[in-house]
Amino acid sequence: MPRSNYSHRLIEYPDLIFPDDQAFKHRAHWRDFFSSRIGPSFKDQLIFEIGCNDATFLTTIAQKNPTTAFIGLDWKVKAIYDAAPRVADMKLTNVVLLRARAQDIAKIFGAGELDEIWIFHPDPCDREVELQNRLIAEPFLLAAHETLKPNGSVHLKTDHAGYYHSVVGVLSMDLLAQRFDLTIASSNYWHDPTAILPTAHRYFANETTAFERRFMKKRQPIYYVELRTKP
Numbered sequence: 756m757p758r759s760n761y762s763h764r765l766i767e768y769p770d771l772i773f774p775d776d777q778a779f780k781h782r783a784h785w786r787d788f789f790s791s792r793i794g795p796s797f798k799d800q801l802i803f804e805i806g807c808n809d810a811t812f813l814t815t816i817a818q819k820n821p822t823t824a825f826i827g828l829d830w831k832v833k834a835i836y837d838a839a840p841r842v843a844d845m846k847l848t849n850v851v852l853l854r855a856r857a858q859d860i861a862k863i864f865g866a867g868e869l870d871e872i873w874i875f876h877p878d879p880c881d882r883e884v885e886l887q888n889r890l891i892a893e894p895f896l897l898a899a900h901e902t903l904k905p906n907g908s909v910h911l912k913t914d915h916a917g918y919y920h921s922v923v924g925v926l927s928m929d930l931l932a933q934r935f936d937l938t939i940a941s942s943n944y945w946h947d948p949t950a951i952l953p954t955a956h957r958y959f960a961n962e963t964t965a966f967e968r969r970f971m972k973k974r975q976p977i978y979y980v981e982l983r984t985k986p
């Protein structure tokens with residue numbers, strides 16, 4: 756991963772940011788970790804947001820749900836460095852930040868450890884040479900499946916029609932179809948009752964990310980996909 760002028764500053768938050776290999780050190784023990792931080796009220800739920808950027812979205816939700824654990828990940832050092840004071844100032848014991856690659860998900864979490872994975876507005880990688888870099892492809896989804904509980908879920912939002920169609924398409928591949936049910940696929944999330952109603956109980960319901968607001972302002976549709984692990 757590229758270094759940054761902020762790399763050495765991540766150690767200013769040793770209890771909050773786990774950079775690089777440190778992101779792997781609680782693998783399969785995240786529930787114990789949060790149990791001791793949150794205390795007996797911990798609801799035993801672990802939510803993982805990929806591409807959390809400066810964690811404005813994640814901290815808004817985490818503040819309203821202090822007994823659920825939220826782990827935000829981004830590979831941009833500056834984004835994670837900017838996120839840390841927000842988490843610290845809000846005294847959110849239920850949030851940690853990882854400066855790591857989403858592709859390393861199976862090194863970060865043990866088998867069946869996660870309840871939900873959120874991926875909101877992933878980089879579209881839509882130039883011909885970049886298509887192979889799209890995160891949501893078979894290798895990542897197979898690894899993500901390993902880390903999810905039975906009936907665990909993946910939630911994706913994107914403003915990019917091509918990305919949405921490629922995700923829906925990849926789910927018909929044999930290995931993925933054996934592991935996941937495609938439970939919701941919507942090409943206009945905020946105006947689609949078949950997507951809004953079944954997600955109304957989710958922590959992210961009614962909340963929008965910075966990228967999402969940008970595209971909603973331009974009246975562009977937000978695409979949404981929900982996957983559930985098969986029992």
Ligand SMILES: C[S@@+](CC[C@H](N)C(=O)[O-])C[C@H]1O[C@@H](n2cnc3c(N)ncnc32)[C@H](O)[C@@H]1O
Pocket residue numbers: 805806807808828829830831834855856857858875876877878890964965966967
């Ligand atoms: C387009 S931004 C969206 C940010 C935020 N989720 C939102 O909706 O406003 C994508 C974010 O994902 C991060 N990202 C992209 N690919 C990643 C990867 N493979 N691993 C970790 N972070 C990644 C980028 O650094 C960036 O912060």
